[in-house]
Amino acid sequence: MKPEILQLNPILIPEISAKLNERYTVRPYYLQADKAAYLAEHGANIRGVVTGGHTGITRAVMEQLPNVEVIAVNGVGTDAVDLAYAHDRGIRVTATIGALTEDVADLAIGLLISACRGLNTGDRFVRSGQWATSPTPLAPLPLARQFSGMRVGIVGLGRVGRAVATRAAAFGCPISYTDLSAMSDVPYTFVSDLVELARQSDALIVAAAADKAKGIINAQVLEALGQEGYLINVARGSLVNEPDLIAALQSGAIAGAGLDVFVDEPRAPAELFDLETVVLQPHRASATVQTRTRMGEMVLASLAAVLEGREPVGAVA
Secondary structure (H helix, E strand, O other): OOOEEEEOOOOOOHHHHHHHHHHOEEEEHHHOOOHHHHHHHHHHHEEEEEEEOOOOEOHHHHOOOOOOOEEEEEOOOOOOEOHHHHHHHOOEEEEOOOOOHHHHHHHHHHHHHHHHHOHHHHHHHHHOOHHHHOOOOOOOOOOOOOOOOOOEEEEOOOHHHHHHHHHHHHOOOOEEEEOOOOOOOOOOEEOOOHHHHHHOOOEEEEOOOOOOOOOOEOHHHHHHHOOOOEEEEOOOHHHEOHHHHHHHHHHOOOOEEEEOOOOOOOOOOHHHOOOOOEEEOOOOOOOOHHHHHHHHHHHHHHHHHHHOOOOOOOEOO
């Protein structure tokens, strides 16, 4: 008899979904109208859970899974999982650590280039027919900001931060960073104070994996970044004080922003929608076939390892 798995999020790669259903009896919790009744019927038989980083799993749901052994997060964020409770219960929690690094770093640089060069504005200018009807085609569009050679400050020099630094350095960008402490194995400049890092940067890229930090990018940091500075966030929406950011963008206190994450997803602040200086994405930095396939394979490996009594890769609890 196949082990039963509670699935809290869909898996978008058909081959991974097929493997999951082949190996386990999958209970699609996310499709149920009456979730409480569904847990009452199946909860006692569940041995594993598949969820996403944003969805996580509540303690209330875990409490209804008396025999669960593993929670496999299809992502790197675990702030939506009660890790302390899972630890007390002996429930292993895994994440797809490392699988997303390259794609997230790619998008960070893409957002910065797009914001600096006004790619979205230019795209809309052409699609709307304005280019063909403008007597001086470039006049309606402001001159862009060169990306190559910008001073890039990175908040959090973990896997993603280092990958961002490698890419930015290839464009001739001097790199500075802040983290809990200086790192001896990188050639970049350590700046201990976040405000000072912003002051020394033309672009501030938030790549920290600090699940519990809140609003560290605030009005003081944005003021230090300055009228020619850009903010890029591919980490956690909660790291940015959104009212402060909106105010800075509306007043011109900073030049622009590129955002893939928000505080209250999927509800991005409506005040950002009409700002041409902002590039917005729906939290999709890892949304490539290649990365989502790697993530899915790691989820499958985590489930198999724990249910077979082996140590899983990517364990966080």
